[in-house]
Amino acid sequence: MKVLLSWIREFVDVKESAEDIGKLMSVRGLALEGLEVIRPALSERSESKGDDVVMDFDVTANRPDCLSMIGIAREIATAYRLPIADTGQVARDFSSAIDPSAPAIPVTINDPELCGRYVAAVADVTVAPSPQWLQDRLTACGIRPISNIVDITNYVLLELGQPMHAFDLDKLAGPAIIVRRARAGESLKTLDGKMRALTPDMLVIADAERAQAIGGVLGGADSEVSSSTKRIVFEAAWFKPSSVRATSKKLGLKTEASTRFERGMDQTAPARAMARACDLLEQINAGQSDGRTVDVYPQAHVPNQVKLERRRVPGLLGMDVPDAEVERILASLGFTTAPHKGVPYDGWLVTAPGWRVDIHRPVDVIEEVGRHYGFEHLPTTFPGVQQAPAPSDPRIARDRRTRNAALGMGFSEAITFAFIDTAAAEPFLPSTTLGAGSGGEPVGLANPLSEKFAVMRPSLLPGLIDAVSHNRRHGRRDVRLFEIGTRFSPAGESRGIGLAWTGLATADHWSGARRDVDFSDIKGVVEQLAASAAVAPAFTETTATYLVPGRAAHIVVNGRVVGTFGQLESAAGERRDLPSGDAVCVAEIDLDALTAESPTDTLRAATLPKYPAVVRDVSILVDDALSAETVRGTIRSAAPATLIQVREFDRYQGKGIPDGKVSLSFRLTFQSVERTLTDEEVQADMQTILDALTRDLGAIQR
Amino acid sequence: MSPIDPSIGPDRAREVFRAELAEVRTDAELQALRTRWVGRKGSWVAAFMEALATATPEQKKPVGRGANELKKEVEAAIAERETALASTKRPPNAVDITLPGRTPVLGHRHPLSLIRDEVIEIFTRLGYQVLEGPEVEDDYHNFEALNMPAEHPARDMQDTLYLTRPMPAFAPDGASAGQARRSHAPQPRTLLRTHTSAMQIRHMEKHDPPVRLVAIGPVYRRDNLDLTHTPMFHQVEGLVVGKGITLADLKGTLTAMAEALFPSTRAEGARSGQAADFIRFRPSFFPYTEPSAEVDIRCIKCKGSGCAMCKKTGWIEILGSGMVHPAVFEAVGYDADEVTGFAFGMGVERVALLKWGVEDIRLFYENDLRFLEQFGL
Numbered sequence A: 001m002k003v004l005l006s007w008i009r010e011f012v013d014v015k016e017s018a019e020d021i022g023k024l025m026s027v028r029g030l031a032l033e034g035l036e037v038i039r040p041a042l043s044e045r046s047e048s049k050g051d052d053v054v055m056d057f058d059v060t061a062n063r064p065d066c067l068s069m070i071g072i073a074r075e076i077a078t079a080y081r082l083p084i085a086d087t088g089q090v091a092r093d094f095s096s097a098i099d100p101s102a103p104a105i106p107v108t109i110n111d112p113e114l115c116g117r118y119v120a121a122v123a124d125v126t127v128a129p130s131p132q133w134l135q136d137r138l139t140a141c142g143i144r145p146i147s148n149i150v151d152i153t154n155y156v157l158l159e160l161g162q163p164m165h166a167f168d169l170d171k172l173a174g175p176a177i178i179v180r181r182a183r184a185g186e187s188l189k190t191l192d193g194k195m196r197a198l199t200p201d202m203l204v205i206a207d208a209e210r211a212q213a214i215g216g217v218l219g220g221a222d223s224e225v226s227s228s229t230k231r232i233v234f235e236a237a238w239f240k241p242s243s244v245r246a247t248s249k250k251l252g253l254k255t256e257a258s259t260r261f262e263r264g265m266d267q268t269a270p271a272r273a274m275a276r277a278c279d280l281l282e283q284i285n286a287g288q289s290d291g292r293t294v295d296v297y298p299q300a301h302v303p304n305q306v307k308l309e310r311r312r313v314p315g316l317l318g319m320d321v322p323d324a325e326v327e328r329i330l331a332s333l334g335f336t337t338a339p340h341k342g343v344p345y346d347g348w349l350v351t352a353p354g355w356r357v358d359i360h361r362p363v364d365v366i367e368e369v370g371r372h373y374g375f376e377h378l379p380t381t382f383p384g385v386q387q388a389p390a391p392s393d394p395r396i397a398r399d400r401r402t403r404n405a406a407l408g409m410g411f412s413e414a415i416t417f418a419f420i421d422t423a424a425a426e427p428f429l430p431s432t433t434l435g436a437g438s439g440g441e442p443v444g445l446a447n448p449l450s451e452k453f454a455v456m457r458p459s460l461l462p463g464l465i466d467a468v469s470h471n472r473r474h475g476r477r478d479v480r481l482f483e484i485g486t487r488f489s490p491a492g493e494s495r496g497i498g499l500a501w502t503g504l505a506t507a508d509h510w511s512g513a514r515r516d517v518d519f520s521d522i523k524g525v526v527e528q529l530a531a532s533a534a535v536a537p538a539f540t541e542t543t544a545t546y547l548v549p550g551r552a553a554h555i556v557v558n559g560r561v562v563g564t565f566g567q568l569e570s571a572a573g574e575r576r577d578l579p580s581g582d583a584v585c586v587a588e589i590d591l592d593a594l595t596a597e598s599p600t601d602t603l604r605a606a607t608l609p610k611y612p613a614v615v616r617d618v619s620i621l622v623d624d625a626l627s628a629e630t631v632r633g634t635i636r637s638a639a640p641a642t643l644i645q646v647r648e649f650d651r652y653q654g655k656g657i658p659d660g661k662v663s664l665s666f667r668l669t670f671q672s673v674e675r676t677l678t679d680e681e682v683q684a685d686m687q688t689i690l691d692a693l694t695r696d697l698g699a700i701q702r
Numbered sequence B: 001m002s003p004i005d006p007s008i009g010p011d012r013a014r015e016v017f018r019a020e021l022a023e024v025r026t027d028a029e030l031q032a033l034r035t036r037w038v039g040r041k042g043s044w045v046a047a048f049m050e051a052l053a054t055a056t057p058e059q060k061k062p063v064g065r066g067a068n069e070l071k072k073e074v075e076a077a078i079a080e081r082e083t084a085l086a087s088t089k090r091p092p093n094a095v096d097i098t099l100p101g102r103t104p105v106l107g108h109r110h111p112l113s114l115i116r117d118e119v120i121e122i123f124t125r126l127g128y129q130v131l132e133g134p135e136v137e138d139d140y141h142n143f144e145a146l147n148m149p150a151e152h153p154a155r156d157m158q159d160t161l162y163l164t165r166p167m168p169a170f171a172p173d174g175a176s177a178g179q180a181r182r183s184h185a186p187q188p189r190t191l192l193r194t195h196t197s198a199m200q201i202r203h204m205e206k207h208d209p210p211v212r213l214v215a216i217g218p219v220y221r222r223d224n225l226d227l228t229h230t231p232m233f234h235q236v237e238g239l240v241v242g243k244g245i246t247l248a249d250l251k252g253t254l255t256a257m258a259e260a261l262f263p264s265t266r267a268e269g270a271r272s273g274q275a276a277d278f279i280r281f282r283p284s285f286f287p288y289t290e291p292s293a294e295v296d297i298r299c300i301k302c303k304g305s306g307c308a309m310c311k312k313t314g315w316i317e318i319l320g321s322g323m324v325h326p327a328v329f330e331a332v333g334y335d336a337d338e339v340t341g342f343a344f345g346m347g348v349e350r351v352a353l354l355k356w357g358v359e360d361i362r363l364f365y366e367n368d369l370r371f372l373e374q375f376g377l
């Protein structure tokens, strides 16, 4: 809200500079957004002849009363302990002018719920430009001057906050004013020249025949005041906030009037505003009202009353405010306070002024006291602890452990947007990975910002692939990124970790060989992440459109698939602008599923072995279609319990190995917890294992 | 190197030796110098002694003494240089320790994650439990229970992203204490939470006071990407409910948090002798708190003298807060006459922007390693 310091000073004799006022008001609830010094010519009407200042205050949504000079002045007066000159300009009493038998114009309110009050006055006018001072004031406050009549309505709006409207009386059929809901199919050309289709939930101001204005939003073009206008009707009314808001939203039409009405206006204000408008009419020689005013006010405003208990003030604020200060602050803001002693409460009966539509409860009043007494006087204390704090969400510690493991393996942490474009999501949907009919549609947004943010991610990988692509396009060849975040499906949300790795797998060093990342690297990462959750997963081959066939695996724990990893299909990368030919390995683990399969509090420390281990190596030739898992399984099933570890340490194909065969080397470790194993018994065990390998797998010892 | 003319005499020879010694850099050069000056054959000393043999007896004595002195001097100087050279000699198989090491690859933390953990650490220290909640919410928990019924103007403050098809509502919990209090039927979840405050409601519905929690996580608003806005950002939400909780408790708690998050700005205030000027509480408005306050800290850039970043006010807003509105307590079945509470919500991105002088909020979502690697582990 832009206010003019000279205008404010007509209501409150504040001597401080605009800067100082801005500073103090910022800690009293009116944040100063901007200051603009303007030329002295503007202030010729006021006492001071110096520069004038436009102060732009940020008025919060609960304070429509501060969308006016008088409202801001009242706050400043309270902050500076100054009286407010609220009467001089607005005291005209016109109640005697109301003569229901001979109204200036007949006014009917058909829907008193939506229009609680309608004040109208008729005047003879000479339409002309406003005097310069009035035009300058409007301009300074951001409103374009139009003509003396329209300018008066805007001047009153700015000064008192009450929106007003002027109709050309001679263009109203009847003449009559009927406040009613729009008829089905009715339309109206508004002042901005647009045809508006109206619906029956909208309130209109009509003449005897048709709608002439949209109540509380905007006037109609047909009854607009023009240079040829001779007689006008001024309107000052009260409209229901939710109705104005709904109409404004539906029409996509926000005006100075609708902004105020939808937040809530003072029901007691229209009469004062009308008096002020009629005064101004005479003051600037724009015309003369005939002195008869119509005021249709079916249900007089009932002021909001609040019982304020004295003990509640320090009870909520944590600081003592003297009674005298409570009373001073509330009185200065226009409240009345009646002390109330003893039963049922000790404190004050507080009555809110009509413009304070935000006051409903004791806390609302305590806030007024607190902010004007000053939050700077609040002590700094801490809430006491009555009981041990409840445990935190276990995902926090789990995610931290997972994050540390990924960081330790060289992956940097990424955070990507949870919404992605539809094409990026498609390869990761269950309907794609599990086949049609699996019901895996993406979670779409009804009002996305753009196509880029159309659906919620079903996987963390699309975002990570884009992040890898960004880094590749900015000169980084070696990229390791991970993200821990939420994935979305129609069934709900789940937390996962996604990883993407491209470029070097080895340390980049002058001395050594360099090798790019491959399937085994990402598998190792997956194994370590599983180990960090105390889980030893199995791996099964799988297929996914985004992974290279034959280099794609599922991570399986207790028969449940908890993740997928492999090498990214190059077409999938190219679609996200990744340079072709880059091997990118990716993995994604459902952390919630992994946690569900991971043991809790079962760790028992094992005693260290007392007897030495015996290590034996064996190399065999087998069919190269046999998986390492199968060979390992045969070894284990043939071995005694003293075999504690089987480790592949070489896999060779090529010179000296027949086609279709592979040479595998295993290191076997035997150890007993009871005694030292003898050479002979280990030798016998080795023979048993070899026999089994030969018998079951057709292996040949090398 | 030319042979030395023995006729030049000891004095001139000394000058030549010194000049040659100064040029010696290696052990091999030093050995060559030794041979040339004091070696058994062909050296200057040998040649001089030979020439001396034919001299007259009266010439012999002084010249011979001079030559012997020079010989001793040459040997001493060579021995000294030998020691000096030996001391700089590197052991066999020495490595060039200035070559780069073989660096294990370590990842870097995302700055938002660092702030998040810092906040968790601060509040864990203050005895809070840390919670996370669903990111897809229903209208009730995101708005209605927070005193923002349908058509409430405050809903405009947080432009909401809606799903095309609702997600199923959370199944009602078993016979928990909160179950009886719940005054609404489970709703399908239709929107992305606009603030972590939704989590407050979910917690209070299930747990009796006292409450002492921070909730943390991503939130979503329909804001276009620019220097200071992203449609997804992260929030930290705090909630304390109990008997006798006051606005002063909120001030103390938030002051402690701001001091921990911005230690350098805090120290600046302390140096200037105006530590109290580090933080200020400005009355504001939020539908779910009353009274409400926005919290500013002294501008990080200008330290309070006024600059473009703080719009010449010397203050930078870091969060919104207030005393929990009685309507919120009513929604979750707490007795607003019995308990009071405070709540606050802070943007994680905003803290990171201010703390590290990041000029474009979009950098947090680009995941450019040149950006991420500036932050620690």
Ligand SMILES: [Zn+2]
Pocket (backbone or CB within 6 Å): B299, B300, B301, B302, B303, B304, B305, B306, B307, B308, B309, B310, B311, B312, B314, B315
């Ligand atoms: Zn600054």
